[in-house]
Amino acid sequence: MTALEAGNGTAAGTGTFTPRPGAAPLPRMIRAQAALETRMLLRNGEQLLLTVIIPTLLLVLFSAVDIIAVPTGTAGGKGSAVDFLAPGILALAVMSTAFTGQAIATGFERRYGVLKRLAVSPLPRWGLMTAKTCAVLVTEVLQTVLLTAVALALGWSPHGNPLSVLLLLLLGTAAFSGLGLLMAGTLKAEATLAAANLVFLLLLVGGGVIVPLDKFPGAVQSVLGLLPIAALSDGLRDVLQHGAQIPWRDLGILAVWSVLGLGTAARFFRWE
Numbered sequence: 001m002t003a004l005e006a007g008n009g010t011a012a013g014t015g016t017f018t019p020r021p022g023a024a025p026l027p028r029m030i031r032a033q034a035a036l037e038t039r040m041l042l043r044n045g046e047q048l049l050l051t052v053i054i055p056t057l058l059l060v061l062f063s064a065v066d067i068i069a070v071p072t073g074t075a076g077g078k079g080s081a082v083d084f085l086a087p088g089i090l091a092l093a094v095m096s097t098a099f100t101g102q103a104i105a106t107g108f109e110r111r112y113g114v115l116k117r118l119a120v121s122p123l124p125r126w127g128l129m130t131a132k133t134c135a136v137l138v139t140e141v142l143q144t145v146l147l148t149a150v151a152l153a154l155g156w157s158p159h160g161n162p163l164s165v166l167l168l169l170l171l172g173t174a175a176f177s178g179l180g181l182l183m184a185g186t187l188k189a190e191a192t193l194a195a196a197n198l199v200f201l202l203l204l205v206g207g208g209v210i211v212p213l214d215k216f217p218g219a220v221q222s223v224l225g226l227l228p229i230a231a232l233s234d235g236l237r238d239v240l241q242h243g244a245q246i247p248w249r250d251l252g253i254l255a256v257w258s259v260l261g262l263g264t265a266a267r268f269f270r271w272e
Contacts (some may be wrong), residue, residue, distance in 0.1 A: 029123045030131050037135035040105070047105065051096045051198075052143060056150055059089045063154045085235035086158070087150040089210035094169060095203065095229050098136050098176035100196045106132070106184035107192035110271065114172040119271045133177060140158075140173065162240035164246050168239070171254035172232040178261020179228070184270030203229045222266040241262055 024032075042049055063082040077087050118128055148156075183192050205211060207229035213221050224230050235250030 003004045024122070026124075026127060030127050030134070031202075033123060033128060033131035034134035034138070037132055038138045038170060041101065041135055045106070047101045051093065051101050051139060052146065053144070055093045055096065055147060057091050057152055058092070058262060060154070061146060064149075067260045069252055079143065081160075082151055082154045082156045083241050084212075084237065086147070086156045087240045088142065088233040089147055089151075090169075091172065091207075091229055091233035092145060092174045092204060092209045092237055093158040094232065095176050095207075096200065097139050097143065098173045099180040100200045101139075101180075101195055102132065102177060103180035103196040104193050106181060106188065107189040107196075110184060111189035113272075115271050123272070128180070133173075136173060136177060137179065140169065144169075146174050158240040160241075160243050161245050164244070166235060168232060168235045168254065169212060169246070171251060171258055175228040175257035175261055178258060178263070178265045181269060182261060185265060185271075190201055203227065208233045222232065224255060231257075 059082070062085050066081075106115070115128075119125055123131075144259070151158075180196070183195060187195065201210070204250040206216070207227055208224065209229065213224055213230060213234075216224060222225075225234070230248055231250040231253035235254070237248040238247045
């Protein structure tokens with residue numbers, strides 16, 4: 001028996017210094033992966049531009065400059081334009097993070113084999129997707145805090161049920177995450193990059209974010225109103241601008257998109 005063994009109070013050959021290989025507890029693995037995903041997302045300059053800077057600039061620009069006539073829903077004070085725009089910009093921020101940013105990042109991770117390697121790690125595939133979702137939620141919290149502070153400084157006066165706002169944001173995140181993962185898991189990375197940015201621009205114009213849906217022809221309004229971005233922006237606007245309690249129609253549309261998006265992504269997502 002060596003002095004070290006004696007000092008430890010153990011006998012030789014008991015395996016005191018034998019390593020114990022094995023995976024860390026699942027919650028710890030998910031937290032670690034979520035923290036990594038969040039840091040990677042916030043360090044990416046292009047994604048930061050898309051998810052934080054562009055929505056903030058749009059909010060400031062269209063609130064301060066009378067470019068597009070928007071329905072105020074108020075008596076027309078200083079904050080009337082921002083009262084309409086702020087909920088739509090919040091919806092745009094959710095889409096930019098949960099859909100556009102996640103689709104592009106995941107698409108290139110798939111291309112470079114990152115997902116393939118992570119898929120054989122102790123972290124299960126559903127755990128990896130959970131970590132990505134947590135990173136999206138953390139980013140959205142930061143976006144919401146920033147955009148709310150800017151909107152309040154511009155004269156925004158929100159009201160309504162906070163729980164309804166939270167439910168809309170969660171369902172909107174689920175819907176856009178499913179669509180983003182579906183795109184990233186079925187298209188090539190370059191195609192995902194082009195398609196995600198194109199969809200972002202099209203929905204920015206036609207999703208009721210800045211341009212009210214009533215500016216479009218009646219038949220087009222009916223179709224656009226079924227899009228997740230329109231349901232999210234209209235639902236947030238009903239609550240935060242008009243004081244609605246629970247926007248059931250918009251919540252129903254987002255719930256359908258969530259089930260379809262996440263279910264289809266789980267069925268067709270390719271890890272290689």
